Structures are given as C-alpha cells and as structure tokens.
Amino acid sequence: MTRRKTTDNQTEGQAADPQAVPPDSAPTAPSPPKKPRRKPAAKATQEAPRADTLPIEAPGVAATAPKRAPRSTPKPAAKGTRETGARDKDPNRQREAKKYENPIPSREFILDTLTAHGAPLAFAEIAATLELTTEPDLTALERRLGAMVRDGQLLRNRKDAFCIVNHKDLIAGRVIGHPDGFGFVRPDDGGDDLYLYPKDMKTLFHGDRVVVRVSGRDRRGRLEGSLVETLERNTRTVVGRLYQESGVGFVAPDNKRLSHDVIIPSDRLGGATHGQIVVAEITDQPTGRTQPIGRVREVLGDHMAPGMETDIAIRAHDLPVAWPPEVAAEVAGLTPEVPESAKAGRTDLRKLALVTIDGADARDFDDAVYCERKPKGWKLLVSIADVSSYVVPGTALDTEALERGNSVYFPDRVIPMLPEVLSNGLCSLNPDVDRLCMTAELYIDAEGKVTRTRFFQAVMRSKARLTYDQVAAMIVDRDPALCEQHKAVLPHLQDLHALYLVLHAARVERGAIDFDSTETKFEFNEQGRISAVVPVVRNDAHRLIEECMLAANVAAARHFERKKIPAIYRIHDLPSQEKLSDLREFLGQLALKLPGGDKPVAADYAQLLREVKDRPDRALIQTVLLRSMQQAMYSAENVGHFGLAFPAYTHFTSPIRRYPDLIVHRIIKHLLADGTAADLDYSKSDLQQIGEHCSGTERRADEATRDANDWLKCEFMQDKLGEQFDGTITSVTSFGIFVQLDAIHIDGLVHITALDNDYYHFDPIGHRLQGERSGNVYRLGDRLRIQVAAVNLDDRKIDFVLAPGEAPAEGGKPDAKRRRRKA
Numbered sequence: 001m002t003r004r005k006t007t008d009n010q011t012e013g014q015a016a017d018p019q020a021v022p023p024d025s026a027p028t029a030p031s032p033p034k035k036p037r038r039k040p041a042a043k044a045t046q047e048a049p050r051a052d053t054l055p056i057e058a059p060g061v062a063a064t065a066p067k068r069a070p071r072s073t074p075k076p077a078a079k080g081t082r083e084t085g086a087r088d089k090d091p092n093r094q095r096e097a098k099k100y101e102n103p104i105p106s107r108e109f110i111l112d113t114l115t116a117h118g119a120p121l122a123f124a125e126i127a128a129t130l131e132l133t134t135e136p137d138l139t140a141l142e143r144r145l146g147a148m149v150r151d152g153q154l155l156r157n158r159k160d161a162f163c164i165v166n167h168k169d170l171i172a173g174r175v176i177g178h179p180d181g182f183g184f185v186r187p188d189d190g191g192d193d194l195y196l197y198p199k200d201m202k203t204l205f206h207g208d209r210v211v212v213r214v215s216g217r218d219r220r221g222r223l224e225g226s227l228v229e230t231l232e233r234n235t236r237t238v239v240g241r242l243y244q245e246s247g248v249g250f251v252a253p254d255n256k257r258l259s260h261d262v263i264i265p266s267d268r269l270g271g272a273t274h275g276q277i278v279v280a281e282i283t284d285q286p287t288g289r290t291q292p293i294g295r296v297r298e299v300l301g302d303h304m305a306p307g308m309e310t311d312i313a314i315r316a317h318d319l320p321v322a323w324p325p326e327v328a329a330e331v332a333g334l335t336p337e338v339p340e341s342a343k344a345g346r347t348d349l350r351k352l353a354l355v356t357i358d359g360a361d362a363r364d365f366d367d368a369v370y371c372e373r374k375p376k377g378w379k380l381l382v383s384i385a386d387v388s389s390y391v392v393p394g395t396a397l398d399t400e401a402l403e404r405g406n407s408v409y410f411p412d413r414v415i416p417m418l419p420e421v422l423s424n425g426l427c428s429l430n431p432d433v434d435r436l437c438m439t440a441e442l443y444i445d446a447e448g449k450v451t452r453t454r455f456f457q458a459v460m461r462s463k464a465r466l467t468y469d470q471v472a473a474m475i476v477d478r479d480p481a482l483c484e485q486h487k488a489v490l491p492h493l494q495d496l497h498a499l500y501l502v503l504h505a506a507r508v509e510r511g512a513i514d515f516d517s518t519e520t521k522f523e524f525n526e527q528g529r530i531s532a533v534v535p536v537v538r539n540d541a542h543r544l545i546e547e548c549m550l551a552a553n554v555a556a557a558r559h560f561e562r563k564k565i566p567a568i569y570r571i572h573d574l575p576s577q578e579k580l581s582d583l584r585e586f587l588g589q590l591a592l593k594l595p596g597g598d599k600p601v602a603a604d605y606a607q608l609l610r611e612v613k614d615r616p617d618r619a620l621i622q623t624v625l626l627r628s629m630q631q632a633m634y635s636a637e638n639v640g641h642f643g644l645a646f647p648a649y650t651h652f653t654s655p656i657r658r659y660p661d662l663i664v665h666r667i668i669k670h671l672l673a674d675g676t677a678a679d680l681d682y683s684k685s686d687l688q689q690i691g692e693h694c695s696g697t698e699r700r701a702d703e704a705t706r707d708a709n710d711w712l713k714c715e716f717m718q719d720k721l722g723e724q725f726d727g728t729i730t731s732v733t734s735f736g737i738f739v740q741l742d743a744i745h746i747d748g749l750v751h752i753t754a755l756d757n758d759y760y761h762f763d764p765i766g767h768r769l770q771g772e773r774s775g776n777v778y779r780l781g782d783r784l785r786i787q788v789a790a791v792n793l794d795d796r797k798i799d800f801v802l803a804p805g806e807a808p809a810e811g812g813k814p815d816a817k818r819r820r821r822k823a
Helices: 007-016 093-099 107-117 123-129 135-150 308-316 325-331 396-404 420-426 468-475 480-485 490-510 540-563 577-589 602-611 618-627 659-672 684-720 816-822
Strands: 154-156 161-164 170-177 183-187 194-196 209-217 223-232 237-245 248-253 262-264 277-284 293-301 355-358 367-374 377-385 434-445 450-461 464-467 519-524 530-536 569-571 633-635 724-733 736-741 747-751 760-763 768-771 777-779 783-792 797-802
Touching: 107 123, 107 135, 107 161, 123 135, 123 161, 135 154, 135 223, 170 194, 170 223, 194 209, 237 262, 237 293, 237 308, 262 277, 277 308, 293 308, 308 684, 325 396, 355 468, 355 540, 367 490, 367 540, 377 450, 377 490, 377 540, 396 659, 396 684, 434 490, 434 540, 434 659, 450 540, 450 659, 464 468, 468 480, 468 490, 468 540, 490 540, 490 602, 530 684, 540 569, 540 659, 577 618, 602 618, 633 684, 659 684, 684 783, 684 797, 724 777, 736 783, 747 783
Parallel strands: 194 223, 262 293, 355 464, 747 797
Antiparallel strands: 154 161, 170 183, 170 209, 183 194, 209 223, 237 248, 237 277, 248 262, 277 293, 355 367, 367 377, 377 434, 434 450, 519 530, 569 633, 724 736, 724 783, 736 747, 760 768, 768 777, 783 797
C-alpha cells in the first residue's frame, strides 16, 4: 500500500478540514463536473468546428445547443449593441487567437454584449450583433452558448432567448443531497447555500447542477431556493445493494446523499440476485411523479467480500479507475530510464546528497531535499519530480490527469492520477538513477527568513531512500548503526534538522495554527480482513519535511505574485462572521476570549490555544476552534492561507498526485522561458475553473476514503458487541452524542434515547445536551465509558450505550446526581 507523507496537507487539514463529521453537520460540497483540459492538441481550422470544440466545453453540447434561425434570414444587430467591428473589440481576442485560427468572441465579450443590451437575445440576434455569418462561426457560437448554459453563465428562457443568470435573483450551483430528502444548492460563485425543499429534490440527485430562484428565508434564517432549471445531470450510475420484494427489484444506493431507490425491471437484473452489491445504470432520471429507473450494469459481489468497501467507494463516487486506450498508447513508448537528450540544458545536481524521506510503505517519491550551512544561514534545495516534461497539455494523458484531479489513497490500494510507468517510474525519484526535476533553491537566514529564491530545471540522482523513522533515529536518537550506514548524507541531514528548528520557531512566531490530531491506519491479516486500527505517530522527520515543503510552496506563490502572473493558489479564507459569533459565545461561557475583534488572524487562534494548553477542557476548546474555520481550496484569486498564516501560498511539491501542482510547474517553466502574463496558455478564468474542479475532486476523494474507512471500522467492531471501552465525546447533536474510543480511535453514537430517562435539551453554542429533570450534562470533550450495542455495516453506523454505572472519567465534569448514582 502507498501512503503519502502528510507535509502541508496535514497542517491544512488541521486548520481547515475537520475529520469525519456527524450526520447533522453542514453538508460537504460535492465534486464539480468533470472538466477536461481546455487546450486541444492542435489548433482548429476554419473548416472544423472551433471556439468551444475543446474538451472543457464539448461534453453535453448536443443536448444544450440552442436552436438558431435559418441562415437565409439573419436578424439585424440588436438595438444598443455594437454594429461594426464587434469581433475586433473583444478585449480577449488575443487569447482566443492563440487557441484558434479564426476565433469567435470570448465568453466574457458575449456576456458584456448581453449586459449592454439589457434584455434576452435570441441566437440569430446574438450572431448578428457579433457579426458571425459563416457556417463554421455559427456552429462555434452554437457550441459556446450551449457550454455557457451548461456552466450556469446563461439561461434559455421559454422563448428560446438567452439571458444572463442574475446572481441576485437566479443562482447556478450544485445540489447537495441529504438523506432525509431535502437538499441544498451550493452556488458556483460562492456564498451561502440555499435550502431546497423535498418537492424539488424529488426530481434531482445529489451532484446535479441547477439554476434556482431565491424564494425567501425559512424560520431558521436559511436562504430558500426554488428550482428553475436543471443544467446538468451528474448521477448516471448508482452503486448499492439489490433488493427484490414481491417481484420488484430496486437498488438502495450506498451513498446516503442519494435519497432515491432505483427501480430495476425484472428483465434488467443482469443476473444479479437479492442482497448482492451491484452497479445500476440510470436509464430514466427521476421526475416529480416517478422514481428513477435503471438496469444492472455490473455485479460487484457479495456483501461482505474482502475489498468490497473500496470497490463500493470507487463506484459510488465515480472515481476513474481504468486508463483510456489513448492514454495507454501515449505512455507505451516510455522507458524506465531518462534519455540523455532530455537532460540537455539542465542544471546538474547529480553530485549533491539529495535524499528522499517518506513513509516506510511509500512507493512513489516525488520530492527530495538537500541542505548545507552557509555563513549567514542555510541553502535549502527542494527538488520535485518534473512531471510537466512528460504530461503535455492537450494530450489524452493530460486530459485524464485533470479529470482525476488527484490520486486517491485507500487503505488497501491507490487510484493514481498518473499511470504507474510515471508515478512509480520516470517521475519517482528512486535512488541511484537519473531523474528530471524542478528545483526550488532557497537561502534562509538564522531567523528563518527566506532571503533569496530561484527556480530551475535540473537533473538529479537521489543518494538514499530514507524513511521518517530512520531519519528520526539518526538526527534525534543518534542511532550508531544507521549513522554509520548513511554517513555520506548524515551531515546534510543534521544541517536539515538545524534548519527545521529555526523554521519551526519562525512558524510559531508567525502565529500559524497547529492543532493536535491523531491519524490512524489499518492493518490487515492474510485474508484481507482488518486486524487492527493503530495510531500514526509523527516525529521530527515528519515535521522537518513538512517545513521544507511549506517553504517551497510559499516561494512559488511569492514568485507568481512578484511576476504578476495568473496562477492557482491554495487558499484558506477567514472564518465566517456567523461561525465567529458562535465561537465567541461559546468561549464566553468558559470565561475565555478570542483576540482580534471582528477579523482575527491565525496568531489570535494560536495565542488562545497556548492559553488553554493546560486546561482539562483543552480538547473541547481545540475542537470548537477547528470547527469554526473554513475549508481550504484551490483558486485563481489569492486571499491568503489563514491557518498557515501565509499571505500567499500554493502547491508546488506533489505534481505526481495533484493536478494543481502540475499547473504550478508549467507556469514556473513559462516564467523561466521569459514568458509573460499576456502569452501564458492559461487565462485567470481557465485557472479558476481548474481550481474549482480540483477542489471538487479533492473533496470527492476525501468522501470516498471516508466511506471506505467507516466500512472497515464497522467491520472491525462487528465481533465486539457487548464490550466496554473508554472514550471522549467528539460531537454533540440534537439526537445524541458521538464518542471516539481511546484505544482504536473509532466513533459511535450514543442515541439520545439511550441516555437517562429524561428530556434532554440541545445547546448548539455550548456543544452539550442537558437533562431537564436530572440536570445531567453531556458536553463535547467529556470522558465516558460506553458499551458497544449494535453495528450496521450497510449504514456504516456503530451504536453505543452508556456502560452500567457509568459516570464521566477523569477530565469530565459530572454533576452531583451522576456521582451519587454511580456510588
């Protein structure tokens, strides 16, 4: 199994992305639509359809392409719009000309044209206004308008005219389903989610893209939406368990956000039998009166087969697994060795003691580090596999990499972003072989400040493949055998450790937030069944690599800022005012205060964490602080990284497994070739689309791995019914409390009906349940002893009850009545 190092992602996850959330938590955004690469392999010609024949706009065009007036009756230019030279007045014409020989006006110019007119325009009117008369131009306009409708920029009214989606009244977004039948719409352009009533959700699946009209606010103050139009259907297959009752077959989706059972006619069962896990293809989407109808396309197997949890997660979240034939053909000619011609013109780093430091089970090594002392500090080299030399824009390989967005790491396997010949071969910095790399060279002074930076293309030869435990044993424990074995690189590791101590001190001084967290991993027996859940202990070697990766990522972001060139940033926005208000109210109940006023910074969070580090309720306070924060994402708009306390931050260090890193490498190469913002292959709009897509694939991967992990945890707990464990309350909801077990880090629910015979009132600000009669309080962070009551593998739920005679363990705050009851 391959497991990637945590580095900056672990920090971001702490600062932005809480781990598995309870069912009542705010819904997680679904993945955006698949957006293949925007740039074709070759320029379009006048005879071929252009200006949106590229993959990013082509899917679904036939279904959304507008009707147009006959060629013989073109309408005159609409009143109030440009009458001559419209194509030449497009401010984006140079960008379009780079992509196509005979470009049509850009999306932005079309939107400006409709805005200037102030009313909907029919296809023929738009064509006349833009002075498009030839068949290829009209075909290209047809495709472009269809793509703009699909992307929620335009809407076609009942008269078949196009109008701009007014973001005050009409909002385009993606549906987030809820198991209880209602849903939300997450706007494409950000902002508050809109609540969708079950009557609208009856026609929709989780993940569909829609246009809704703001219809008001409900009694809880949430914006309400009313469905106007379904732009794009996202769910075409469903994975779940097949049931047959009274001669009728139906598939209950494994993904609980899909609230529709799929009807399977008896002649479409495909040989599947009752109780098996199947993949059903949707042939008829749901309507206001009918359930979705489908057919069994694939039988995955029996319910409890080993590895089934991963198979289900892959298909439930529509993760691409198989490589298209075009990709296989493109990589077929690659050899394990880098050809000499590819090394020409690069800086030669093969004599330097560059080493890789990863987990013991890692198979791909995409970053290597080197450090040496200088009179005023250190020189740090962070060399990253040069994936951009092998993955070229416009190729099938690039299109597939963008569609995947990132590698997905399951407990028993990996779904890579790139084929193995690259991820584990040419782009893996294996020891004692030549590899192409992109290197960040940083000079860092004694205070941890980067004083000089440069990027360059190089060729390197790793001197050692080291693990975190080996490095920690050498630089912390001074293990004599390991020190002797790696004496050639030991001095540089010691320099690296000294630099880490300085960088870590600078991090504390900067005020970056550092939450305590425990990661776990699964161990399996020979039959493929889970045998143990064990914590992953982080040591100085993990933190050392993390600081090196952070420094390189910041250097790349600053490089883009200095050069004033569009780029993809990793952003982490400020906490919302609503969450800050709830946080301050909670802290006030504990006689605490978050510094920083209405706009706190990361240092304010860090200061509060230092103040409470010795309190018994420290874990409670840390959890509430964590949940007040936003989620990190990719964007072309740089708003900084709140949790890491960086004004500019990006991802440069893992192009093997993250597509945004690959884009960052391409932009750096463009700058190394003296390129400018004007001749960059990507516009800011392109980069924003790629960022949104990759943020979605990242969330998709998180949800898929969480599903598989939850299944494995349930499987592990099935033979532990009746056993007792100590744990901590990790979430309090209106329907009960979630408790995480100490020894195995597994969560389960103590339902409110399993508590004492009392009426309990939920306090969302105080994160507690309080008994009306007894006064008993169950609060986030309290310690409990529980007993395993039930395990439901299908729903991935574990039910606990309080152990007999239970009172909170040390660190909790039981009231007097609970203490007397235990006695």
